Amino acid sequence: MSVLSLKNVSHAYLGRTILDGIDLDVACGEIVALVGPSGCGKSTLAHIAAGLTEPKSGRITRTYKRHAMVFQDPALMPWATAAGNIDYGLRLAGMGRAARQEYVMAAAAQVALVPDDMEKFPIELSGGMRQRVAIARALAVKPEFIFFDEPFTALDVALRRRMQNLVMDICIDGRLSGLFITHDLYEAARVAHRIAVLDTRGNGVLGMRTMAGTPAQRSDAAIFDWVQTALEQDTAFRHIHDVDERQLA
Amino acid sequence: MSISLHAIASHLALRAGRVLQFLWSGWAGLAAICLLAAIWQAGHETYGPFILTSPLETLRVIGHLVADPKAWSIASLTLQRALTGFLLVAGTGSVIGIAAGYSPASMRLVTPLITVLMGVPPIAWIVLAMIWFGGSDATVRTVILVSALPVVFLGAARGITTRDRLLDRMAEAFGAGPIRRFLTIGLRQTTTTLFPALALALGTSFKVAVMAELLANAGGIGGALADARVNLDIAQALAWVVIAVILLIAVEYTLVQPVKSEIDRWRHAAQPWGVKR
Structure with missing residues (x-):
């Protein structure tokens, strides 16, 4: 049963289409990581899903009672x-x-x-x-649902690992679901049950990959292997490290 | 129960510590006043008592005035006018400024008006207010309102326009509607720029009150200064100036500073030790 479901969501900013035809489902007790190159509209999608931004079109269904959000900047x-x-x-x-x-x-x-x-x-x-x-x-x-909007991007490697452990610990009992936005594939492979890849131009979700086992069971070696294989062989991840600074608003 | 008692005790200790720290900082103020008195004394010795009375002589005149109930009513009249004028301008300026901060269209509309207001010399307002209201409280209050409004307006508006919009988003993500967002996030951020503006406005209120009283012949400290001028009584004039300054300082440290230090507690926490005390 899905607690958050996006159907055919699109968004435009000042006449420029940022997101188009996005479908995404998050099941109960599941963390879905949303990855994609910088500037592809990941954060916008999270804000639309959380109801902070009004989408141009599409339907959003939330069946959880209460959500919370963790931002890239702590926003304290x-x-x-x-x-x-x-x-x-x-x-x-x-x-x-x-x-x-x-x-x-x-x-x-x-x-x-x-x-x-x-x-x-x-x-x-x-x-x-x-x-x-x-x-x-x-x-x-x-x-019952947490949106993580690139929460650990500004932290150093060791700290980021500790924070990821924290997220995994919190979600371990299966009562929390979440959407975890990140551009770090290792982070996604570490914390998530499933990984969705957003298209470079926001033209839909390119692929949805289900990770083996629960995040807590995964070994570092398995995560490393999975990321290497994904980057070398999976076409969905081909543009994941493309950066166009001009597109970043 | 014991935990809450302990919490209250530690809270009180923290408060007492801050009050003592504040009083201790009074030594710096005292040192500055002594320095000013020394320069004053030097001026007195250079130019003689007819041009500049000595600080001690001025103090003696202030002593006479303190013993005179009529002087108290003169001072309290000016105090009342300056304070009501200040409250008027603080309220009006904050409301207009915050509204303009949230609405870019009205900001564009109001900014040129504020510039016009700043360009008109206060003396012109005094003349107009005298014609409209005569030598009454309303004259003084109007002039205070008009002269201090731009600074309060800009302080309030700047606080809203430079607010951290991420905090607004955060509040929205936690389910705060527009009013809650304003009350918990927007208003709190305005104080950063609004408080210096209010302190400035308070000083302006006292200065303008005395000036308006003098020119409009409306009594108060300004009236007393006019009398001193007629009598060429330098000591009396200086004594009234000192009293006006003392009133301002008293109001500033009982009204503005306590609120400001409460609001700026977090800023204080970030200061390096040498700046802190």
Whole structure:
């Protein structure tokens, strides 16, 4: 059963078609990675799926109750402490103060934030810690679906790995589904159940590849082999590393 | 229960620490005032008491004025006018500025008007206000409103136009409608530019209030200054100037600074130690 389904979605910006004829389904308890070269409209698609951007045409069906989003930039409010930032989604949901505190603490524990960190302002935290806070903010509202919009692109390799582990841990019990936008094929192969490849010009999904086993079971060697094979033999991934700086808005 | 008590205690300790830190920073202010007094004294010794009374003599006159209930009513009249004028301009400027910040079309429409407003000399407004309202509170308030409006407007509008739009997206992703987004995200970001503008407007309010009172013959500190001029009483004039400055400082540190320091707590957290204290 799919919790998110996009049918024939298209989008245009200032008369220029960015996305056209996109079909995508995410099943319950599944993480789908959406990969594609820079500037192909991955983020726009995620924003359309999350309801932040109105598509030009197409139908979007969401059957989950509540979603959350993790952005590339942590997008934390600089004037609020880590606890205040994690609290934000709950405050918008209109929860009581005592219940909110409990939820905040639970979410913080999930991403290994200690009480000392909670009173710090984002400006006092490192990039990795900020992204942790952003993930905790998404988890705090107890979502059934999370949109990850290139969340770890700005982090260094070691940190990115830890954060990917974090995502895999969160999703391990199968109650969370997610759409994970990335242009890093290794990252996609690591965290996702299925990988969708978006066309360079946003002309539909070129291919959908199902990964063997669950993300937690996959070994690094298996991931490496899969990526090498995909890049060498799979035509869908042929343009994955093309970059046209001019297209990047 | 014990946890919440502990939290309250640590919160109070944090507050007390910040208040003490704030009071401690008063030494720097005192040093600056002493420096000013030294330069003043040097001027006094060069030009003589008829041109520039000594700081001590001025203090003595202020002492006489403090003992005089009539002086208190003069000062409170100016204080009342400056404050009501300031509140008027703060409210009007913020509302128009925020609205223009969100609406680029009205921003384009209002910006030239603000330029016109800035180009008209305050003295011209005083003349007009005198004709319209005579020597009343309304004259002073109108002149304050007109002279401080551009700075408050620009501060509020700039805060909205330079806001971090990613935070708006974030709030939207978490289900905040336009009003919640404005209240939790937009308004908070405006303070970055609005607060310096308000501090400036407060200073302008006092200056313009005294000037308008003097020229419109409307009593208050301005009226007292006019009397001092007629009597060529330098000590009296300087004493009233000092009192006006003291009033401004008092209002600034009871009204503007506490709110500002509360709002800028996160900025303070980022400052290097040498700047912090």
